[in-house]
Amino acid sequence: MGPADVMYELAGIRKVFDGGDVALDDVSLAVGRGERVAFVGPSGAGKTTLFRILNLTLRPTAGTLRVGGIDVAGLSGIALRALRRQVGTVYQQHNLVGRLRVVHNVLAGHLGRWPTARALLSLAWPQHVASAGEALARVGIAEKLYARTDTLSGGQQQRVAIARVLVQGPDVILGDEPVSSVDPSLAAGIVRLLRDIAEATGKTLLMNLHSVDLALEFFPRIVGVRQGRIAFDLPPGKVTPELLATLYAGATAEEGAVPGSDGVLPTSRVCRPVPGLK
Ligand SMILES: Nc1ncnc2c1ncn2[C@@H]1O[C@H](COP(=O)(O)OP(=O)(O)O)[C@@H](O)[C@H]1O
Numbered sequence: 001m002g003p004a005d006v007m008y009e010l011a012g013i014r015k016v017f018d019g020g021d022v023a024l025d026d027v028s029l030a031v032g033r034g035e036r037v038a039f040v041g042p043s044g045a046g047k048t049t050l051f052r053i054l055n056l057t058l059r060p061t062a063g064t065l066r067v068g069g070i071d072v073a074g075l076s077g078i079a080l081r082a083l084r085r086q087v088g089t090v091y092q093q094h095n096l097v098g099r100l101r102v103v104h105n106v107l108a109g110h111l112g113r114w115p116t117a118r119a120l121l122s123l124a125w126p127q128h129v130a131s132a133g134e135a136l137a138r139v140g141i142a143e144k145l146y147a148r149t150d151t152l153s154g155g156q157q158q159r160v161a162i163a164r165v166l167v168q169g170p171d172v173i174l175g176d177e178p179v180s181s182v183d184p185s186l187a188a189g190i191v192r193l194l195r196d197i198a199e200a201t202g203k204t205l206l207m208n209l210h211s212v213d214l215a216l217e218f219f220p221r222i223v224g225v226r227q228g229r230i231a232f233d234l235p236p237g238k239v240t241p242e243l244l245a246t247l248y249a250g251a252t253a254e255e256g257a258v259p260g261s262d263g264v265l266p267t268s269r270v271c272r273p274v275p276g277l278k
C-alpha cells in the first residue's frame, strides 16, 4: 500500500477518558482506500470510541492518526471540518427527525457543506430534491421521498439514515452498530446494502457489528477488539471459534457470548464458510 492508497493510519492510539477509563490502549492499524473492515468484540471493548476517533469527533489522548495521509493532530477549524465531512457515520440510533418528511432528513446530509442559511433553507424548501431522490433510490425506498419519517419502519428509517450519508458524499462510511436497532430479519439486507454501495462507489466501509455472523458474511477483513486493544485482524476464514470464544470470554451472557445474527449464542459455534472465500 503506497501512502495515497491508505485511508486511515493509526499508530499507538490511546484514549483515556476523564474518569480514568482507558478505552483504547495502543491501537495501531492501517486501512486502505476502498477497503471494508468489520470490528467485533464485547460491549465496552472500545469500538465506539475508536469510531469517534475515526470520524474526528473525539481526539486521542496519545498516538498518531492520519486520514488520507493527513496527520489530524494539527488540524482545527475549517481544515478539520473539511476532513470530517469526508467521513459519514451511520449510528444504531439514526437521529432522524420523525415529524419531518423523509426528503428533509436526507437533505440534512448537506449540512456542514453549505453555509447555515442555505442549509436551513434547504430544509424548508427542498431545492436539492433530486439528490435526495437519487440517494433514496440507491437504498431502495425512492417512493418514500415525501413520507413522514416516523411512518416508516425501523429498517426503512435506517435506509433514510444511509441515504443522508450518501448525500453527504463522504469517502468513508462508518457504521457503529447500524443494525442493532433493526429487526434481525432485516439486518442482513441493510449490511448488504452498505457493502454493495461501498463496493460500487469505492468508498471505504468500516462497521462495528454486534453480530459476528454478519461480519463474517459481508466483510473480507475482521478486526477483533477487546479491552481497548486489537485482539486479531484476520480474513473471515481465519477467524476460528477459539479466537471468538477468547474475544468474548468473561462478558455477560446477555451481551457477551459470541452473538449470531439473531443475537443468540449456539453452545458450540462453528465458523461458517464464507462465500467466495477459500
Ligand atoms: N464519554 C465517555 N466517558 C467516560 N468513559 C467512556 C466514555 N465513552 C466510553 N467510555 C468507556 O470506554 C470504554 C469503551 O467504551 P465503548 O467505546 O463505548 O465500547 P464499545 O463500543 O466497544 O461497547 C468503556 O469502558 C466505556 O465505559
Ligand SMILES: [Mg+2]
Pocket (backbone or CB within 6 Å): 047, 048, 049
Ligand atoms: Mg459501541
